[in-house]
Amino acid sequence: MEIAVIDYKGGNVQSVLFALERLGVQATLTSEPEVIRRADKVLFPGEGEAASAMRELRAQGLDELLPTLTQPFLGICLGMQLLGQHSEEGGGTGLLGILPFNVIRFPSAPEYKVPHMGWNNLQALRSPLFEGLREEDYVYFVHSYYAPVGDYTIAQAEYPAPFSAAVQYKNFYAVQFHTEKSGPVGTRILENFLKL
Template sequence: MKIAVIDYKGGNVQSVLFALERLGVHATLTANPEEIQSADKILFPGEGEASTAMQELRSKGLDHVLPTCRQPFLGICLGMQLLGTHSEENNADMLGILPFEVKRFAADAQHKVPHMGWNNLHRLRSSLFDGVREEDYVYFVHSYYAPVGSYTIAEGEYPTPFSAAVQHENFYAVQFHTEKSGPVGTRILENFLKL
C-alpha cells in the first residue's frame, strides 16, 4: 500500500510518520502532486497557522490538487481545519472541501485557549471509530474549531460543542492528534488504513 503524507511545512509530521512506522507502514513525505495523486491513502497532518499553511499549499499547487483526490484522505488537526472554506485565524481562505468556517474558541474562567489536553469524544458515527468508545480519550491542541454540522462524525465540547471529526465522501479528518492519542489514536489510524 502506498501512503502519501503531505509535506507543506506543517508541524508534527515526524510524529505521524513514526506512528505509521509503529503500525508497520512505510509512508512517503511529499509535496509532489503526482505522488499524492497516485497514493492509495493520503494523510494531511499539521500544526501551525492557517494562512501560512495555505500560502505553502498554493506555492506548490496543492490547493488545486488536494480537492481532486479520490482515495481515502485523513486530515489531522490543522489538516482538518484547512479542509473548510474560511478561518478566523488571520482571515484565511481555505481549501473549500467541506462547508464549514473555522471559529476561535472564546476563553472563560474554566476554559483557557488553546484547548489543550485529553478530552473524550461524543456521538461517534463512522467506521473510522470502530472499536472506540465514547468514554475513550484523545489528545487535543487547538485554539480554533469547526462547528458541528451535517459533516460531523464525532463531537467534542470545550464548552461549546465542536466537530472533533468530519467526513465528506473520501475526505475524513480529526481535530485531535491521532499520533499522540495512545491506543485509541492507533486504532483510529488502523481503521483509516482499512478504508
C-alpha cells in the first residue's frame, strides 16, 4: 500500500510519519502531484496558520490537485481546517473549498482559554473512522479556530459549545485533533483510516 503524506511546510509532519512507522507503515513525504495522485491513501497533517499554508499549497499547485483526489484522504488539525471554504484567521483566507464550512475563532471567556489546548472527549461518533472507540474516549487538541457542527460532522467535542472534531465529505475525512499525539485512541483512528 502506498501512503503519501503531503509536504507543504505545514509542520507536524515528522510525528505523523513516526506514528505510521509504529504501525509498520512506510509513508512517502511528498509534494509531487503524480506521487500523491497514485497513492492508495493520502494524509494531510498540519500545524500553523491558514494563510501561509494556502500560499504554499498554491505555489506548489496542490490547491488544484487536492480537491480532485478520489482515494481515502485524512486531514489532521490545520489539514482539516484547510478543507473548508474560508477562515477568519489572519484577517480572512480562502481555503480549498472541499467541505462547506467556514473556520471561525473561539470566543474568549475567563473559564475557556484560547487556544483550546489539551485533552477533550469525542461525542456523536458516526463513521468507520471511529470503529472500536467510545464517546468517553479522549483525544488531544491544539487550536484557536474551529469548524461549526453541520451535516458533514462525524464527531463533535465541546469548548464550551459543540464544534466539529471530525468531518467527512465523500473520500475526504479530517480530524481537528492530533491523532499522532492522542495515544491508543489516535493510533486506532489511524489504523481505521488505513483500512478504509
